Amino acid sequence: MKVLVVNGANLGLLGKREPTIYGCETLEQVCAETRDFAQSKGVEVTFFQSDIEGELVAIIGGAVGVYDGIVINPAAYTHSSVALRDAIAACGLPTVEVHLSNTHKRESFRHHSLTAAVCTGQIMGFGSNGYRLAIQALVSSIEHDEKKWS
Numbered sequence: 001m002k003v004l005v006v007n008g009a010n011l012g013l014l015g016k017r018e019p020t021i022y023g024c025e026t027l028e029q030v031c032a033e034t035r036d037f038a039q040s041k042g043v044e045v046t047f048f049q050s051d052i053e054g055e056l057v058a059i060i061g062g063a064v065g066v067y068d069g070i071v072i073n074p075a076a077y078t079h080s081s082v083a084l085r086d087a088i089a090a091c092g093l094p095t096v097e098v099h100l101s102n103t104h105k106r107e108s109f110r111h112h113s114l115t116a117a118v119c120t121g122q123i124m125g126f127g128s129n130g131y132r133l134a135i136q137a138l139v140s141s142i143e144h145d146e147k148k149w150s
Contacts, residue, residue: 008075009048060087089118096134099124
């Protein structure tokens with residue numbers, strides 16, 4: 001199974017940016033932990049991060065036929081990007097949205113996700129462990145769907 005892990009705006013600053021909210025781990029550390037976990041489940045992961053909305057849209061669109069599912073942390077684009085929402089919907093791949101913090105405990109503008117409605121599910125508030133939870137949930141969801149259609 002192949003999974004694309006997409007990280008949005010400012011996640012390249014993890015470890016430096018607001019550590020009381022996002023923790024002290026760097027994105028490289030989060031990716032390494034996620035990769036190790038995924039490999040233990042027989043999952044091959046590819047990571048992509050960009051601060052540029054169009055690049056995120058393009059990588060999602062290019063995932064069709066290459067990956068079995070997507071884990072995405074759209075970051076700030078969660079609350080503003082119709083383009084990302086449409087890309088997730090259009091690609092048709094099962095997608096799990098992840099957030100390091102619980103966005104519902106933060107500023108009111110972070111309480112609504114434009115992307116969640118087109119995702120299989122959403123995991124938030126568990127720090128970097130959310131990525132591992134998302135991989136597990138995605139694998140379970142894909143395996144369940146495969147059994148359903150067998």
